[in-house]
Every structure is written in C-alpha cells, then in structure tokens.
Amino acid sequence: MEHNLQHTVSLLARTPAALNALLRDLPETWTSRNEGEKTWSAFDVVGHLIYAERANWMPRAKMVLEFGETRAFESFDRWGHVRESQGKSLAQLLDEFARVRAENLTELRGLNLRPEDLARRGRHPAVGVVTLSELLATWAAHDLTHLHQISRIMAYQYREAVGPWSKFLGVLQCAGHSSP
Amino acid sequence: MEHNLQHTVSLLARTPAALNALLRDLPETWTSRNEGEKTWSAFDVVGHLIYAERANWMPRAKMVLEFGETRAFESFDRWGHVRESQGKSLAQLLDEFARVRAENLTELRGLNLRPEDLARRGRHPAVGVVTLSELLATWAAHDLTHLHQISRIMAYQYREAVGPWSKFLGVLQCAGHSSP
Numbered sequence: 001m002e003h004n005l006q007h008t009v010s011l012l013a014r015t016p017a018a019l020n021a022l023l024r025d026l027p028e029t030w031t032s033r034n035e036g037e038k039t040w041s042a043f044d045v046v047g048h049l050i051y052a053e054r055a056n057w058m059p060r061a062k063m064v065l066e067f068g069e070t071r072a073f074e075s076f077d078r079w080g081h082v083r084e085s086q087g088k089s090l091a092q093l094l095d096e097f098a099r100v101r102a103e104n105l106t107e108l109r110g111l112n113l114r115p116e117d118l119a120r121r122g123r124h125p126a127v128g129v130v131t132l133s134e135l136l137a138t139w140a141a142h143d144l145t146h147l148h149q150i151s152r153i154m155a156y157q158y159r160e161a162v163g164p165w166s167k168f169l170g171v172l173q174c175a176g177h178s179s180p
Numbered sequence: 181m182e183h184n185l186q187h188t189v190s191l192l193a194r195t196p197a198a199l200n201a202l203l204r205d206l207p208e209t210w211t212s213r214n215e216g217e218k219t220w221s222a223f224d225v226v227g228h229l230i231y232a233e234r235a236n237w238m239p240r241a242k243m244v245l246e247f248g249e250t251r252a253f254e255s256f257d258r259w260g261h262v263r264e265s266q267g268k269s270l271a272q273l274l275d276e277f278a279r280v281r282a283e284n285l286t287e288l289r290g291l292n293l294r295p296e297d298l299a300r301r302g303r304h305p306a307v308g309v310v311t312l313s314e315l316l317a318t319w320a321a322h323d324l325t326h327l328h329q330i331s332r333i334m335a336y337q338y339r340e341a342v343g344p345w346s347k348f349l350g351v352l353q354c355a356g357h358s359s360p
Binding site for chain 1: 182184191199304324334342349352
C-alpha cells in the first residue's frame with residue numbers, strides 16, 4: 001500500500017476522537033498507571049502526542065518545503081511533554097490534542113500538496129534523507145504506534161487479574177517495543 | 181492492580197465508541213486489509229468481538245453461576261465470526277457491536293454480582309479452573325488485545341510508506357502475538 005495523503009488525513013482526523021472515546025472519564029487506575037519505571041501511562045502518551053503536534057510533524061513538513069535537504073530537522077525531545085502536561089487533567093489533554101490536531105490538519109490541507117511536493121526531500125538528524133511523503137505517512141503510523149502502546153499499558157494493569165487467560169492474550173506478550 | 185468490576189465495566193462500555201470513532205467511514209484500504217494469509221483485517225476483528233459477545237463472555241459468566249466447576253464452558257470458535265460477518269458493511273458491524281455490548285452490560289449489571297460471586301469458580305475446557313472475576317477481567321483485556329491488534333494491522337499497511345522511520349515505530353516491530 002503506497003502512501004496516500006487522503007488516507008493519511010482520514011486517519012489523523014480520527015485519532016483524537018478515538019482516544020477521547022476510550023479514555024475520557026475512565027477510572028484513573030486505567031489512565032495514570034504505567035508499565036514500571038521510566039515508562040509511560042496513557043496520560044503521558046496523550047501529552048506526547050500533543051507535544052509532537054507542536055514540535056514535530058508540521059514544523060518538519062514546512063522545513064522540507066522551505067529548506068529541502070540543506071537543513072536537518074530539529075531533534076525531537078521524547079520527554080518534552082512532561083513539563084507541559086504537569087498540573088493538567090486527562091480531559092484537558094484530550095481537548096488540547098483535538099484542538100492542535102485540527103489546527104494542524106487545517107494547515108496541512110492549506111498547503112495543497114501535489115505529488116511532486118510529496119516527493120521532496122528533507123534531512124532527518126538521525127536517519128538522513130527522507131521524503132515529505134514518508135514524513136506524513138509516519139505521522140499516521142505514529143498515532144497507531146501509540147494506540148498500540150496505550151492498549152498494552154492498560155492491559156498490563158490486568159496482567160494478574162486475568163489469571164490463567166494471560167497466555168492467550170497477545171497484548172500481554174508484547175515486549176514493549178512501542179514504548180515510549 | 182486487582183480486578184475491580186466497576187473498572188472493568190467502565191472499559192467495556194467505551195470500546196464500541198472508541199472503535200467507532202477510529203474506524204467508521206475510514207477508507208477501506210485501512211479497514212479491509214490484513215497482515216497476510218490467515219490473518220485478520222480490522223473488519224474481521226470487529227466481527228470477532230461481536231461473535232464473542234454472543235458466544236463467549238456472558239454465556240460463560242452464567243455457566244459459572246449456574247454450574248460452577250461441574251460443567252466446562254463450550255469451546256470458543258476463533259473463526260466463528262466469518263460466516264456472520266459476510267455481506268455486512270463495517271458500519272453495520274460497528275452498530276451491531278455497540279448494541280450487543282450494551283445489552284450484555286445491562287445483563288451483567290442486572291446480576292448484581294457481590295464479591296463472593298466473583299470468587300465463584302468455573303471450568304475452562306483448556307486452562308481448567310477459573311474464577312468469575314478472572315473471566316470478567318479477561319473480557320476487558322480481550323478488548324485491549326484486539327485494539328492492540330487493530331493498531332498493528334493498520335500500521336502494517338504503511339510499513340513501506342514510512343521509509344526509514346520504520347525502525348523507530350514500535351508497532352511495526354510487533355511480532356503479531358495478538359493475532360488472531
């Protein structure tokens with residue numbers, strides 16, 4: 001399946017509502033617990049998604065269009081959300097994620113990207129040359145990697161409660177490769 | 181985290197809306213493709229969740245209360261959803277899942293289970309003695325294992341589109357342990 005910008009936008013537009021439906025007003029034992037030291041809770045993941053909206057996807061897309069390969073993207077701080085999430089409720093974070101995602105998609109649509117724009121190349125500080133198409137596909141896949149992670153974090157809270165069924169529950173065998 | 185019936189019900193009540201927000205009206209390339217031969221698409225997973233509402237959770241809970249350990253549960257057919265999903269749209273399946281889940285939660289609440297009921301024991305045909313508490317915790321964790329799986333199935337469709345970012349996306353490293 002090749003990258004299709006409309007399919008990417010369709011998915012990106014749905015993630016905030018999906019997380020809202022799953023997480024809002026859930027008991028905190030589901031949303032504030034993590035998988036152990038230096039791991040994230042569902043609350044942390046939503047904070048990270050907001051931070052990436054501000055610091056990662058659209059800023060990098062605009063850098064590709066403006067500077068091409070001549071300037072590497074800023075490094076992304078995987079713990080950058082911690083300070084910004086402090087003192088906020090999960091409900092506030094869910095509202096904020098919906099708002100910044102909607103703003104970014106409005107801006108993305110406003111770029112009216114053509115196929116030749118999607119083929120333009122930028123420079124990632126670690127992986128080297130990437131295309132705008134790859135960056136936008138990664139934005140969508142990044143949503144999915146964190147939905148995958150949230151499912152695993154939450155299931156982890158019931159790892160003992162499920163008793164002998166644990167061996168049948170694939171999510172409990174997941175080695176944590178989407179964390180953080 | 182011990183099993184808490186209210187927490188379990190809170191999660192079970194949200195899954196249909198979360199899947200609806202994520203999947204309804206998405207382009208079919210996201211929802212009808214799988215991870216290869218004998219694997220499931222997101223459409224198949226929703227069908228499986230419906231089938232489990234009918235054939236697994238509440239029927240087994242009632243068997244524990246009625247027969248205890250004296251009668252083993254019916255085996256669950258992991259491919260039982262295929263015939264029942266045929267000819268239906270994903271929108272129909274999402275509606276059906278919301279309806280059967282709501283009916284089952286109404287029935288579950290109506291049982292007014294007390295702690296001593298949750299400790300009652302039944303017999304699983306493969307794993308042996310299980311408690312009602314473990315069965316109900318597994319119902320919730322089963323939702324999470326399939327949300328984990330759906331995220332992975334969908335990300336798989338972009339495994340090439342993301343280019344060199346694939347190594348950073350944990351969901352693309354997931355070995356398929358939640359399938360089916």
